[in-house]
Ligand SMILES: Nc1ncnc2c1ncn2[C@@H]1O[C@H](COP(=O)(O)OP(=O)(O)OP(=O)(O)O)[C@@H](O)[C@H]1O
């Protein structure tokens with residue numbers, strides 16, 4: 001029984017391990033040496049200071065998006081539209097970066113605020129479509145994602161196209177003062193880490209310590225009972241979406257203001273979808289989210305250099321994370337295996353309070 | 358088949374839900390399983406049916422020890438159970454539901470399943486519309502479907518955990534007749550868990566009594582009710598007297614209210630309920646009494662007419678708005694409509710508060726939960742989740758979440774699943790609320806309860822509300838006639 005509780009605690013690691021084993025099998029099958037591959041990936045992720053900083057820098061927007069998704073998942077919402085919310089955040093920040101004149105701190109403050117607003121509004125639309133129009137948030141979200149991407153492409157190839165006709169793939173680089181200042185020539189901006197940490201604490205507190213978090217939880221588990229207990233499902237649904245959108249918008253801003261230095265096609269790079277996977281793998285536990293986001297980032301960044309050192313394609317990183325998620329889905333929640341945090345397991349833990357039965 | 362249950366133990370933390378229970382069941386008998394709320398009846402039945410494993414102890418079928426790791430493996434060995442809460446999956450048709458988990462081949466054999474389903478249901482007198490979807494079925498029909506599924510799966514031992522809460526009197530008769538047939542003619546073993554002693558007397562030939570997780574004795578049935586009650590509670594609980602109460606001014610008035618849904622329309626409701634009055638609504642399920650309650654709660658919108666609460670017109674107000682002016686509604690389904698299975702008692706207390714703060718003070722809320730646990734005699738801890746509570750304790754929790762100083766309480770099946778003592782206890786708490794001028798309207802399938810607890814009674818039949826009768830002068834017989842349509 002002790003073993004059971006222990007497994008439950010480290011549950012998110014189980015699919016990771018399973019996926020690692022599976023990938024090793026795959027490598028052996030293709031005649032590659034797993035040790036060499038993992039060494040190469042390690043080198044790719046943490047080989048130099050710059051690489052390590054890249055891993056951290058990539059983690060931050062992923063973490064921000066995942067934190068937002070914790071809120072919507074808790075409320076039982078599948079916010080697939082997060083991808084579009086990231087994009088709209090990036091667009092809003094880019095607009096300020098390209099066209100506003102002010103000192104650096106003011107620029108950055110306005111960029112961050114507008115990015116959050118844009119993400120929140122984009123998410124709010126999906127929320128209202130759901131509560132008022134009866135459009136499921138998955139479909140509404142997918143449609144809004146396409147719109148956001150089309151909108152970016154239009155900006156890049158139209159009004160925001162670099163003057164010399166230049167590249168079709170992005171706007172001109174932003175002025176230095178409108179970007180986040182980075183650490184030692186890397187892509188990592190310390191300010192973004194600070195923001196992410198604040199967001200982490202806020203989401204943690206919101207879910208654990210506020211009535212709002214509790215309402216989301218009730219709504220996610222049983223909307224009918226939640227309604228009868230006084231929870232307004234429309235209000236909380238839209239609020240959860242908007243908070244998630246704000247964090248996603250922030251992630252978009254971090255992408256354009258420090259990971260890149262301009263607005264590009266495919267600015268999100270799939271971070272929104274990746275964040276969905278992070279949260280699923282973390283089994284919705286707030287404190288696991290940063291660890292898993294970091295891990296995903298290391299794997300994906302490590303895989304980029306893989307191709308240079310071995311003959312393997314860099315998509316191995318994607319395969320690895322993809323397989324992990326498949327394992328998560330395969331195992332379902334820990335409950336499906338019968339070792340979940342079911343009431344029985346909790347009750348098995350030593351308990352001192354004596355009650356009359 | 359002969360079933361022996363030997364020294365079964367199941368502890369949940371410090372709660373000894375089953376504490377060494379030994380019983381023997383013989384072919385062709387209908388056994389009653391009795392005990393107060395939280396005595397461990399459902400726990401034992403779920404162990405016997407493979408839903409959960411015991412901590413220790415054995416189950417012997419025809420002398421052979423068996424361990425079941427799932428309800429399916431129990432059913433393969435001939436043990437099937439009808440759960441206290443219906444467990445089927447709503448959006449399928451009946452045939453799909455029936456086939457579910459049975460047909461091992463890739464192609465489902467619909468034709469055979471349909472004829473088997475028809476044959477079995479007609480044999481036991483069930484009238485199931487095969488093409489219907491499960492979510493359009495009433496609770497009673499779902500039960501019949503589940504029974505047929507278990508029988509087709511080869512059940513020799515059938516466990517029914519409080520099957521008569523929430524089904525109509527006709528459905529109950531059909532169910533009981535089929536149970537008699539299964540035992541007397543087919544030699545199956547039936548176990549009936551129930552709090553209604555009349556049912557046990559009517560149907561069973563033997564009863565086991567559990568108390569606080571232990572076996573305390575058994576009786577041949579029929580026997581005096583007092584004997585059973587004494588074994589269940591350790592003493593005979595005093596019969597509560599209904600205190601007389603001076604009624605106040607009209608609290609709720611319905612004027613020419615018309616409600617219509619796609620299933621049923623209710624016309625011309627006129628009713629006035631006074632402060633401190635208890636008003637009972639009788640009638641078959643789906644006759645319109647629920648619509649009346651839900652219209653007062655703001656859950657369905659009347660087509661026309663007026664609903665006046667304490668002088669204020671609340672017609673067409675939303676549920677949350679009527680709730681804010683101190684109208685409370687307690688639905689029939691506990692874990693479906695009212696409680697959130699995975700939330701703790703404390704979390705429920707926080708959610709249900711009249712005014713919520715932004716930050717939750719968990720320590721204070723935990724104490725609040727603890728005091729409600731004591732006041733409503735809930736067997737559980739502030740951090741127990743709703744699903745960990747026994748059925749009767751979930752019902753008490755629902756009452757524990759009601760606000761103070763309410764104007765109107767609307768109740769569906771208020772004492773569903775409560776044992777005799779808890780029923781009295783809950784009603785006493787409701788009587789006390791009359792001091793605040795609270796008016797109470799309730800629905801119950803139990804005519805004795807309606808006559809005993811109400812001041813006045815109305816009966817619904819096919820969407821029509823009867824004349825209003827005085828509870829003191831009416832009888833079960835009169836109400837029965839009215840339910841039959843002789844309004
Ligand atoms: N999953 C669980 N986790 C923790 N405690 C539980 C769990 N299931 C049951 N219990 C506890 O075990 C005791 C017995 O519960 P059980 O459901 O067997 O009672 P019961 O006799 O069926 O009562 P009722 O008549 O109210 O349905 C109760 O105190 C209940 O709180």
Ligand SMILES: [Mg+2]
Pocket residue numbers: 398399400441518747748749
């Ligand atoms: Mg029970």
